[in-house]
Structures are given as structure tokens and as C-alpha cells.
Amino acid sequence: MSLHTLILLNFAAAAYLAGLIWTVQVVHYPSFGLVPKAAWVPFHAAHTRRMSYVVMAPMVVELGLAIWLAWAGRTVLPGGAGWWSLGLVGLIWAATFFISVPFHNRLEKGFDYIAIDGLTRTNWLRTLAWTARAALLGWLLA
Numbered sequence: 001m002s003l004h005t006l007i008l009l010n011f012a013a014a015a016y017l018a019g020l021i022w023t024v025q026v027v028h029y030p031s032f033g034l035v036p037k038a039a040w041v042p043f044h045a046a047h048t049r050r051m052s053y054v055v056m057a058p059m060v061v062e063l064g065l066a067i068w069l070a071w072a073g074r075t076v077l078p079g080g081a082g083w084w085s086l087g088l089v090g091l092i093w094a095a096t097f098f099i100s101v102p103f104h105n106r107l108e109k110g111f112d113y114i115a116i117d118g119l120t121r122t123n124w125l126r127t128l129a130w131t132a133r134a135a136l137l138g139w140l141l142a
Contacts, residue, residue, distance in 0.1 A: 003072055004141075010069050010085065011137040013062040018130040020054065025127045029120040033113060040111035048104060059096075063089055081140055088133040095125045 035043050066082075066089040073082035103119040106112055 003076065006065070006069050006072055007137060007140050010062070010065045011134065011141055013058060013065055014130060014134040014137050017058055017062060018134040021123070021127045021130050025120070025123050029116070029123060032116045035111070037111040041108070044107050048108065059093070063093065077140065081136060085133055085136055088129045088136070092126050092129045095122070095129070100126070
């Protein structure tokens, strides 16, 4: 596979996930506070199950592509761009599993406004990291 095609595939994955996380950040998470407390547990269970279908597989694909790009582009991409791109994916994974997942684990037990607020505020880290990754890859394609 050509390096250009590999960058394009990385960009497609990053653009998809950036668009998804912006929707989650601006629409979805802020709407959590509108769910009636009595409906919260089944709502959150359905949310978690359904979101895993649209998030986890693309994240795994993105990780594989980012590793491949960092290695394939190690000597030709400017300023270590492949490694920066992989570093952003690492940051996203760390924020997901060490920040977002614990908030979701707390929320699966019941409505918790503090956890919703914490999830929404800390999700900016992932939102900005995916946006930066998409921008970096877009720059490489230009």
C-alpha cells in the first residue's frame, strides 16, 4: 500500500471519529441531564451497548492504522508526524479507558449529575485530540 493511501485511510478513520466525538460532546452528553432519573439505568445501558458498535471497532481500526503509519512513515513524514499521530491515538485511548469508562461505570449504577458533568467536561480532551489528529492528517494530505 502506498504511503498516500495509508495517510488517506488514517484520515478517514480520524475524520469519522472526530465527527462522532463532536456529536457526542455537543449533543449527546449534554442531553444526559434531560433523561428522567427513573429511566436512567435502562437508558444508559442502551446507550453503552449501542455506542460500542459505532465507536469500538473504528477505534481499533484507527489504532492499527496509526501504528502502521508511524512505522511506514518514520523516515519520510515531516517532523515525526506519524509518531505525533500515533501519540494522539494513545492519548485518546488513555482518556477513554482511564477517564471516560470510569465515569460510565459510575453512571451505570444510576443517575449522577456530577458524573455526567465530569464526563462532559473531560470529554473535551478526546474531542480536541481527535480534531487535532484529523487536522494533522489533513495537512499531510494537502
